[in-house]
Each structure stands twice: as C-alpha cells, then as structure tokens.
Amino acid sequence: MNSFLKKIKMKNILIVMLVAFIGIQFYRPEIVQKPITGEIHAPSDVRAILQRSCFDCHSNQTDLKWFDQIAPAYWLVADHIKKGKKGLNFSQWDQLAPSVQNAKLWEAFNQINLEAMPLKSYELLHPEAKLSENDIRILKNYVTSLAPKQKPDTAKVSAYNKQLQQVNAMHTTASRPxxxxxxxxxxxxPDYKSWKPISSTERFDNGTMRIIFGNDIAIKAAKEHTTNPWPDGTIFAKVAWEQIIDSDGNITTGAFKQVEYMIKDSKKFVSTKGWGWARFLSxxxxxxxKAADFTSECISCHRPxxxxxxxxxxxINH
Ligand code: HEC
Ligand code: HEC
Structure with missing residues (x-):
C-alpha cells in the first residue's frame, strides 16, 4: 500500500516536471534576425573562421542547433546573442569607421588569444567553434596586415624628442597642485617615469607601442608571486606612444599618446572591482x-x- 502511494507520487512529480518543461518552451524571447547590411570583407580563410566560431552570436546569421532551441538553454543562448551583437556585429560591419573596424578586430583577436571568446559554455556544445593554433595564426596575420604601413620619418623623431622634453618639464612632482x-x-x-617597466607590447591595429610600468609595491608583489589579488597600493601605468621608424630603420616610440593607471585599493575602489582607473590623453x-562612470568601459574590456x-x-619574472 505504502509503496503503491510512493509510486503514484513519483509519477505525479514526473508529470508535473514534464508539463513544466513543455510549458517553458512557450516562453521564447525572440532572437531578432535583422538583414545583413554590410558584411565584413575579409579573406575567405578569415571569414570561414569567424563564421564557424563567432557568427552565431556576432552576426545576423545565427544558425542555431536543435539543442540550442530547447529552453532553458535557449534563454541563455538568446541572451548571449543579444549581448554579443550589441558590441560586435560582423553583418553590420560597414557602419563602423575603418579605424573602429581595425580596433574591433584587434580586440576580437585579443579575446580569442586570451581564450575569453568564443564563450566556454558555447564551445562545450559546439566543439567545431574551438579555434586551432592555425586559426589563431591566420587571424593574427590578418589583423597585423591591417596596421598602417610605415615609412622612416625623421621629422617625427625630432618633433617627438622636443615634445618629450616639454611633457617632462610640464608635470613634475614639484608641480603637484x-x-x-x-x-x-x-x-x-608623474612618478611612473621612475618605475620599472614590467612589459611592453606593440598594438598592431593602430601602430602604437606601449610600456607598462609598475610601482615598487607592484614589483615586490611580482617577485613574491602575490599577484592574485595584487596587494593594496599597487599601481600600474600603461603608456602608449605612436610607433615610428627612424632613419636607421629602427622602430621607435613617437608622439606620446596617453597614459592609463590602475590603482589597487580594495576598500576605496570596491565599486570598480578594487581598482581606481584613469586615463590621460596627451x-x-x-x-x-565624459562622466565618472567612464570606468565601466575599462572594466568591461578587462573582464576576460x-x-x-x-x-x-x-x-616578466627576473
Ligand atoms: C555564445 C555566444 C558567443 C560566441 C559564439 C562568441 N561570442 Fe563574443 N561575446 C558574447 C557575449 C555575450 C559578449 C558580451 C560579453 C559581456 O558583455 O560581458 C561578447 C563580447 C565580445 C567582444 C567584446 C565586444 C564589445 O566591444 O563589446 C568581442 C570582441 C567578442 N565577443 C569577440 C568574439 C569572437 C572573435 C568570437 C569568435 C571567435 C566570439 N566573440 C564568439 C557571446 C559570444
Ligand atoms: C579595448 C579594450 C580595453 C579597454 C577599453 C581598456 N583596456 Fe586597459 N588594457 C587592455 C589590454 C589588452 C591590456 C594589456 C596590455 C596591452 O595589450 O596593451 C590592458 C592593460 C592595461 C593596464 C596595464 C595593467 C594590465 O592590466 O595589464 C592598465 C593600467 C590599463 N589597461 C588601464 C585601463 C584604463 C584606465 C582603462 C579605461 C579608461 C582601460 N584600461 C580600458 C585593454 C583595454
């Protein structure tokens, strides 16, 4: 008798679950498929990679598999597509200025290289979206090929040297107020000029060179491997210069473009992920x-x- 009742209960629970499962299929936030207005023009091997790994969420050519169509997975997919397309849409590529296109591609390459894209949850169900090392090389070569072509420019080198002296004289610690x-x-x-450089990179999409400096607390933490989280008091300064070629053909730093800071204080900057963010344009x-919340732009790009x-x-560990 008792086990008979249990059986009925079990059956009821299963029925309720089945009905609920079918029920939720009817709640379907629409995935809006807009027309393709100006698709990215890229060599066919590059396009094939983007189509295979990115188009589901970053184009107007979403091609969902049957298992993507089933709620609740469907809800997640629909949300990813909406958010993904907002920041990057290869089907409306023509709407972006060429310099923005190059910057987006550079960012895309970085996201892939850091394994932040395609989303891990997506890769799990769509193994064909995973990029091989060869795919990554193809993309890197392509993005690099978009960099502005450079010729030696001695006038710029000397103009830069003059500018550097001015910038250095203008903002010293003594003029702090x-x-x-x-x-x-x-x-x-201004003190970053006396800090140690901890890394440098070239940004191939727009021909800039960057050096990242760390203050003493950052350098000490790096030596002691106490970098996750970085200790309070850590400061990074990332400086970007235009990249120029001198008369000997050496690539060197040109005009000073900007300096950016990340200042660690887990209490004071709790609302911005424990870091104080700032950028100064030269x-x-x-x-x-334009407003104090410009920091959300920094955070979203650093989110990977x-x-x-x-x-x-x-x-670089010494
Ligand atoms: C399953 C969906 C999905 C796939 C597939 C996917 N992305 Fe994304 N992507 C997203 C979502 C969602 C965001 C927004 C993340 C956020 O706001 O936190 C995003 C954001 C981005 C951004 C930042 C855009 C911006 O400026 O706001 C870039 C760049 C990017 N993805 C590149 C790629 C590339 C390149 C691929 C293919 C290799 C790819 N993504 C594949 C969902 C996806
Ligand atoms: C388009 C993406 C993007 C945005 C937006 C962005 N950053 Fe970054 N940032 C990077 C990348 C990538 C690096 C790694 C170094 C490199 O490749 O230049 C970096 C590095 C840094 C560093 C050196 C420490 C580190 O994380 O390696 C600082 C400091 C920094 N960014 C500050 C800022 C500030 C301040 C803002 C907002 C005003 C900002 N960033 C916005 C992509 C971004």
Whole structure:
C-alpha cells in the first residue's frame, strides 16, 4: 500500500516536471534576425573562421542547433546573442569607421588569444567553434596586415624628442597642485617615469607601442608571486606612444599618446572591482571620460581577466 502511494507520487512529480518543461518552451524571447547590411570583407580563410566560431552570436546569421532551441538553454543562448551583437556585429560591419573596424578586430583577436571568446559554455556544445593554433595564426596575420604601413620619418623623431622634453618639464612632482584630475577623482601620477617597466607590447591595429610600468609595491608583489589579488597600493601605468621608424630603420616610440593607471585599493575602489582607473590623453594630459562612470568601459574590456584580478600583464619574472 505504502509503496503503491510512493509510486503514484513519483509519477505525479514526473508529470508535473514534464508539463513544466513543455510549458517553458512557450516562453521564447525572440532572437531578432535583422538583414545583413554590410558584411565584413575579409579573406575567405578569415571569414570561414569567424563564421564557424563567432557568427552565431556576432552576426545576423545565427544558425542555431536543435539543442540550442530547447529552453532553458535557449534563454541563455538568446541572451548571449543579444549581448554579443550589441558590441560586435560582423553583418553590420560597414557602419563602423575603418579605424573602429581595425580596433574591433584587434580586440576580437585579443579575446580569442586570451581564450575569453568564443564563450566556454558555447564551445562545450559546439566543439567545431574551438579555434586551432592555425586559426589563431591566420587571424593574427590578418589583423597585423591591417596596421598602417610605415615609412622612416625623421621629422617625427625630432618633433617627438622636443615634445618629450616639454611633457617632462610640464608635470613634475614639484608641480603637484596643478596635476590634471579625472572625473572619478584620480589625479595624474608623474612618478611612473621612475618605475620599472614590467612589459611592453606593440598594438598592431593602430601602430602604437606601449610600456607598462609598475610601482615598487607592484614589483615586490611580482617577485613574491602575490599577484592574485595584487596587494593594496599597487599601481600600474600603461603608456602608449605612436610607433615610428627612424632613419636607421629602427622602430621607435613617437608622439606620446596617453597614459592609463590602475590603482589597487580594495576598500576605496570596491565599486570598480578594487581598482581606481584613469586615463590621460596627451599632449595636454586631458582626463578621459565624459562622466565618472567612464570606468565601466575599462572594466568591461578587462573582464576576460576577471580571474586574474582584472590585470592582463603577467610581469616578466627576473
Ligand atoms: C555564445 C555566444 C558567443 C560566441 C559564439 C562568441 N561570442 Fe563574443 N561575446 C558574447 C557575449 C555575450 C559578449 C558580451 C560579453 C559581456 O558583455 O560581458 C561578447 C563580447 C565580445 C567582444 C567584446 C565586444 C564589445 O566591444 O563589446 C568581442 C570582441 C567578442 N565577443 C569577440 C568574439 C569572437 C572573435 C568570437 C569568435 C571567435 C566570439 N566573440 C564568439 C557571446 C559570444
Ligand atoms: C579595448 C579594450 C580595453 C579597454 C577599453 C581598456 N583596456 Fe586597459 N588594457 C587592455 C589590454 C589588452 C591590456 C594589456 C596590455 C596591452 O595589450 O596593451 C590592458 C592593460 C592595461 C593596464 C596595464 C595593467 C594590465 O592590466 O595589464 C592598465 C593600467 C590599463 N589597461 C588601464 C585601463 C584604463 C584606465 C582603462 C579605461 C579608461 C582601460 N584600461 C580600458 C585593454 C583595454
């Protein structure tokens, strides 16, 4: 008798679950498929990679598998497509200015290289979306080929040297009261010039060179491998210069473009992931951003490094 009742109960539970499962299939937020207005023009091998790995979420050519169509998985997919297309849509590529296109491609390459894209949850169910090393090389070669072509430019080298002297003279620690301040209250920190460089990179999409400096606390933490999280007091400065070629054909730094800071204070900056963010655009060191929440732009691009305290750079270990 008792076990008979249990059986009925079990059956009822299963029926309720089945009905609920069927029921939720009717709640289907629509995936809007807009027309393809101006698709990216890229060599066919590049396009094939993007189509295979990215188009489901970053184009108007979403091609869902049957298992993507089943709620609740469907809800997640629909949400990814909506958010993914907002930031990057290869089917409306023509709407972007060429320099923005190049910057987006560079960002896309970085996201792939850091294994943040395609989304891991997607890769699990769509193994064909995973990029091989060869795919990554093809994309890198393509993005590199878009970089502005450069010729030796001696006039720029000497102009730059003059500018550097001016910038150095303009903002020294002694003139601190007049330091430019960003809208979130963070001031320009001239001291980075005496910090140790911890890494440098070339950005191939727009011909800039960048050096990342760390203050003493950052260098000590790097040595002691206490970098996740970085200790309070850590400061990074990332400086970008135009890249130029001198008369000997050497690639060297040109005009100073900007300096960006990340200042670690897990209490003071709790609302911005424990970091104070600021960017100053040269040559006047103008604070970047229209409102104090310009930092959300910084955070969203640094998000692939969430598990690494939002820091991209792994210090060169001595
Ligand atoms: C399953 C869906 C999905 C796939 C597949 C996918 N992405 Fe994304 N992508 C997203 C979502 C969602 C976001 C928004 C993330 C956020 O806002 O946190 C995003 C954001 C991005 C961004 C940042 C866009 C911006 O500026 O806001 C880039 C770049 C990017 N993806 C590149 C790629 C590339 C390249 C591929 C293919 C190798 C790819 N993604 C595949 C879902 C996807
Ligand atoms: C388009 C994506 C993107 C945006 C937006 C962005 N960053 Fe970054 N940032 C990077 C990448 C990638 C690196 C790694 C170094 C490199 O490749 O230049 C980096 C590195 C840094 C570093 C050196 C420490 C580290 O993480 O390696 C600082 C400091 C920094 N960014 C500050 C900022 C600030 C401040 C903002 C907002 C005003 C900002 N970033 C916005 C992509 C971005």
């Amino acid at each position: 007049s330091l430019p301040t960003a809208l979130n209250g963070i001031s320009y920190i 040559p006047k060191l103008e604070p970047y951003g 490094m969430e598990d690494n305290d939002f820091v991209f750079t792994s210090p």
